[in-house]
Amino acid sequence: xxxxxxxxxxxxxxxxxxxxxxxxxxxxxxxxxxxxxxxxxxxxxxxxxxxxxxxxxxxxxxxxxxxxxxxxxxxxxxxxxxxxxxxxxxxxxxxxxxxxxxxxxxxxxxxxxxxxxxxxxxxxxxxxxxxxxxxxxxxxxxxxxxxxxxxxxxxxxxxxxxxxxxxxxxxxxxxxxxxxxxxxxxxxxxxxxxxxxxxxxxxxxxxxxxxxxxxxxxxxxxxxxxxxxxxxxxxxxxxxxxxxxxxxxxxxxxxxxxxxxxxxxxxxxxxxxxxxxxxxxxxxxxxxxxxxxxxxxxxxxxxxxxxxxxxxxxxxxxxxxxxxxxxxxxxxxxxxxxxxxxxxxxxxxxxxxxxxxxxxxxxxxxxxxxxxxxxxxxxxxxxxxxxxxxxxxxxxxxxxxxxxxxxxxxxxxxxxxxxxxxxxxx
Amino acid sequence: xxxxxxxxxxxxxxxxxxxxxxxxxxxxxxxxxxxxxxxxxxxxxxxxxxxxxxxxxxxxxxxxxxxxxxxxxxxxxxxxxxxxxxxxxxxxxxxxxxxxxxxxxxxxxxxxxxxxxxxxxxxxxxxxxxxxxxxxxxxxxxxxxxxxxxxxxxxxxxxxxxxxxxxxxxxxxxxxxxxxxxxxxxxxxxxxxxxxxxxxxxxxxxxxxxxxxxxxxxxxxxxxxxxxxxxxxxxxxxxxxxxxxxxxxxxxxxxxxxxxxxxxxxxxxxxxxxxxxxxxxxxxxxxxxxxxxxxxxxxxxxxxxxxxxxxxxxxxxxxxxxxxxxxxxxxxxxxxxxxxxxxxxxxxxxxxxxxxxxxxxxxxxxxxxxxxxxxxxxxxxxxxxxxxxxxxxxxxxxxxxxxxxxxxxxxxxxxxxxxxxxxx
Numbered sequence: 001x002x003x004x005x006x007x008x009x010x011x012x013x014x015x016x017x018x019x020x021x022x023x024x025x026x027x028x029x030x031x032x033x034x035x036x037x038x039x040x041x042x043x044x045x046x047x048x049x050x051x052x053x054x055x056x057x058x059x060x061x062x063x064x065x066x067x068x069x070x071x072x073x074x075x076x077x078x079x080x081x082x083x084x085x086x087x088x089x090x091x092x093x094x095x096x097x098x099x100x101x102x103x104x105x106x107x108x109x110x111x112x113x114x115x116x117x118x119x120x121x122x123x124x125x126x127x128x129x130x131x132x133x134x135x136x137x138x139x140x141x142x143x144x145x146x147x148x149x150x151x152x153x154x155x156x157x158x159x160x161x162x163x164x165x166x167x168x169x170x171x172x173x174x175x176x177x178x179x180x181x182x183x184x185x186x187x188x189x190x191x192x193x194x195x196x197x198x199x200x201x202x203x204x205x206x207x208x209x210x211x212x213x214x215x216x217x218x219x220x221x222x223x224x225x226x227x228x229x230x231x232x233x234x235x236x237x238x239x240x241x242x243x244x245x246x247x248x249x250x251x252x253x254x255x256x257x258x259x260x261x262x263x264x265x266x267x268x269x270x271x272x273x274x275x276x277x278x279x280x281x282x283x284x285x286x287x288x289x290x291x292x293x294x295x296x297x298x299x300x301x302x303x304x305x306x307x308x309x310x311x312x313x314x315x316x317x318x319x320x321x322x323x324x325x326x327x328x329x330x331x332x333x334x335x336x337x338x339x340x341x342x343x344x345x346x347x348x349x350x351x352x353x354x355x356x357x358x359x360x361x362x363x364x365x366x367x368x369x370x371x372x373x374x375x376x377x378x379x380x381x382x383x384x385x386x387x388x389x390x391x392x393x394x395x396x397x398x399x400x401x402x403x404x405x406x407x408x409x410x411x412x413x414x415x416x417x418x419x420x421x422x423x424x425x426x
Numbered sequence: 427x428x429x430x431x432x433x434x435x436x437x438x439x440x441x442x443x444x445x446x447x448x449x450x451x452x453x454x455x456x457x458x459x460x461x462x463x464x465x466x467x468x469x470x471x472x473x474x475x476x477x478x479x480x481x482x483x484x485x486x487x488x489x490x491x492x493x494x495x496x497x498x499x500x501x502x503x504x505x506x507x508x509x510x511x512x513x514x515x516x517x518x519x520x521x522x523x524x525x526x527x528x529x530x531x532x533x534x535x536x537x538x539x540x541x542x543x544x545x546x547x548x549x550x551x552x553x554x555x556x557x558x559x560x561x562x563x564x565x566x567x568x569x570x571x572x573x574x575x576x577x578x579x580x581x582x583x584x585x586x587x588x589x590x591x592x593x594x595x596x597x598x599x600x601x602x603x604x605x606x607x608x609x610x611x612x613x614x615x616x617x618x619x620x621x622x623x624x625x626x627x628x629x630x631x632x633x634x635x636x637x638x639x640x641x642x643x644x645x646x647x648x649x650x651x652x653x654x655x656x657x658x659x660x661x662x663x664x665x666x667x668x669x670x671x672x673x674x675x676x677x678x679x680x681x682x683x684x685x686x687x688x689x690x691x692x693x694x695x696x697x698x699x700x701x702x703x704x705x706x707x708x709x710x711x712x713x714x715x716x717x718x719x720x721x722x723x724x725x726x727x728x729x730x731x732x733x734x735x736x737x738x739x740x741x742x743x744x745x746x747x748x749x750x751x752x753x754x755x756x757x758x759x760x761x762x763x764x765x766x767x768x769x770x771x772x773x774x775x776x777x778x779x780x781x782x783x784x785x786x787x788x789x790x791x792x793x794x795x796x797x798x799x800x801x802x803x804x805x806x807x808x809x810x811x812x813x814x815x816x817x818x819x820x821x822x823x824x825x826x827x828x829x830x831x832x833x834x835x836x837x838x839x840x841x842x843x844x845x846x847x848x849x850x
Binding site for chain 2: 023200204206207209210211213214215217218220221222224225226228229230346349350352353356357390392393395396399400402403406407
């Protein structure tokens with residue numbers, strides 16, 4: 001089972017016939033079984049309507065009406081076909097391609113939505129809009145995590161960076177009355193947490209996981225303490241930050257489905273699009289990224305060619321903190337408004353999971369973060385229309401899917417080689 | 427995060443002081459050992475963290491803020507206000523955690539200490555589990571889920587069966603520990619079979635457990651108390667409740683003795699058993715262990731089973747010892763996460779964890795007293811706790827703050843072999 005990650009070229013030149021991975025077919029089979037039990041055996045009658053446009057849109061798309069039982073049966077047949085095809089591929093020792101997994105996921109999701117929304121209407125744009133909103137802090141957090149881990153410092157402190165960013169941005173934006181000042185404050189807060197992470201793990205060579213965990217606790221304690229003593233003492237002055245308004249981008253925001261989802265957002269979301277691209281481009285296309293990755297993969301070699309390992313780590317961890325801090329600002333300036341105790345509620349840990357799930361790649365980590373956001377919002381939407389499933393199971397869904405995905409499809413992940421190891425110059 | 431990350435957890439800052447003590451006069455050596463010893467560093471770290479906590483308390487105190495407005499006119503007022511705020515807070519902390527001088531008689535005065543031990547009980551149990559996982563190189567963030575599952579199993583046995591005294595408690599205890607062990611072992615199994623990262627798995631299983639238990643608690647016929655609409659279980663039957671070992675006056679229950687036993691077990695397991703040896707070998711270097719013929723995958727499964735079982739013990743303590751009137755989905759009370767800090771402070775060594783757990787229990791007991799008496803939010807305790815862990819992990823910082831001599835700086839020889847950690 002360990003051979004799935006072997007590069008294809010190698011496995012093809014060696015005894016490729018003996019290499020068989022059954023993980024993907026097994027994962028497919030389990031989901032197909034769930035689909036048969038839920039959607040066919042326990043099937044529901046009615047019509048499920050997917051609404052694609054809002055009333056205000058210029059271009060109106062007609063809603064899609066799915067006859068619930070028929071659609072479910074057709075989709076389940078498709079799922080069975082995909083499973084059989086994957087099994088055939090595996091028995092011939094071929095890799096199950098990624099597009100097959102995506103097709104499977106889409107079909108399963110469509111069937112699930114159809115089944116859950118029998119006799120109801122699901123606003124698809126609303127579902128996706130909420131997805132982007134809920135994913136924003138996760139994406140910023142995971143970008144920070146990717147940079148930090150790529151340079152060789154394990155960043156368990158994402159939660160702390162988000163929380164510090166949320167706290168300071170709320171405070172500064174309230175006092176100054178300017179959300180932009182709050183945004184800068186959020187970056188500063190993230191950088192401060194990063195500085196502590198960097199000082200303790202690089203200068204004092206404390207284990208990076210320890211520092212990360214402890215910083216999370218420290219920031220949670222500190223922000224809660226200051227919230228109780230300072231922010232609540234004068235809420236109108238200290239804890240009522242102005243929020244960023246939604247900005248519609250002309251033309252782009254009129255694209256059906258995608259427009260309202262992607263281009264009618266607050267400025268933080270637009271910064272997020274840029275950040276994802278810049279981090280990806282920077283990491284893999286620039287000198288900065290090459291050096292960063294060299295330090296994270298093989299610090300000794302990097303040192304040999306003249307890269308200063310520890311300063312590189314120090315400043316890139318600071319950048320990572322600034323990005324994660326941005327995500328914290330989204331909690332206060334982008335969505336909720338005021339700061340509340342431990343308002344990040346584990347988002348940093350989900351972002352950490354997204355980093356690993358996305359194999360330390362900014363684009364993949366973003367997709368993983370979107371998956372978590374989608375699943376969380378799915379629960380909100382289905383909870384609102386009242387489907388037959390207990391809401392706890394919907395809430396559980398993203399985490400169960402992640403476990404299956406990580407166990408069945410991702411398998412052994414290999415992080416940056418020197419991540420977590422201090423570099424002590426001889 | 428690589429696998430080796432957590433591997434280095436127990437010995438984070440040890441490799442630096444290898445062979446530098448050779449020609450040094452004996453008296454100097456003794457003095458320097460005392461100054462540099464772990465004990466002094468730990469005491470100073472606690473002291474330094476308390477000083478920072480004191481600064482926070484003073485800065486946010488209203489009297490201090492008022493008095494500092496006219497600081498240059500009457501500096502004594504400010505200093506007095508600072509003294510009042512800080513001494514009041516730490517006085518309440520001490521009286522709430524160790525000995526209350528305001529009460530008459532020793533038996534009443536010592537009650538806070540037994541509260542401390544009561545708070546420490548589940549913390550130590552959970553931290554032992556997480557510490558053992560650390561020693562195998564696994565980072566178990568799943569304490570919350572394991573505790574919840576264990577609490578549900580133990581609670582279910584505790585409120586639904588009519589069994590004789592003793593048997594009932596033992597059975598409930600067993601059910602909880604097994605539940606926690608299986609929930610933890612699932613992580614080990616998935617990691618061993620598929621290579622999935624344990625950090626993701628444990629985080630995800632925390633949520634799965636939380637929602638699963640939430641659903642069961644609000645579904646009649648599963649865990650919900652009959653005739654109730656609240657998401658809460660019925661109260662435990664008398665026969666399943668842990669007896670109070672010092673009489674009804676104190677809250678300290680049988681769990682504390684169990685935790686001492688668990689600490690002895692963990693010590694024996696890690697230091698005296700062959701399984702513990704394989705644990706430590708895998709933790710130090712899984713590749714070397716594999717070459718030496720150790721089945722690394724099975725070791726992960728066993729480690730997570732035992733880790734989950736010990737964390738589960740903490741869940742059992744909560745449901746059969748601390749909150750016996752029925753539990754809700756918040757029964758874990760954040761212990762699963764606090765235990766990570768306790769395990770780190772105790773350097774993943776059983777008796778170290780025991781001491782760290784008692785210290786954190788004292789902070790918790792005293793923190794509640796401080797909040798009640800002085801109106802200082804209990805969160806300050808969290809701040810002080812995390813600072814202690816940070817400072818203890820970074821002895822050079824403490825030495826710099828207290829102007830202690832640097833360790834081994836006199837005869838620092840440059841070793842011929844480069845000492846940096848090479849990247850495989």
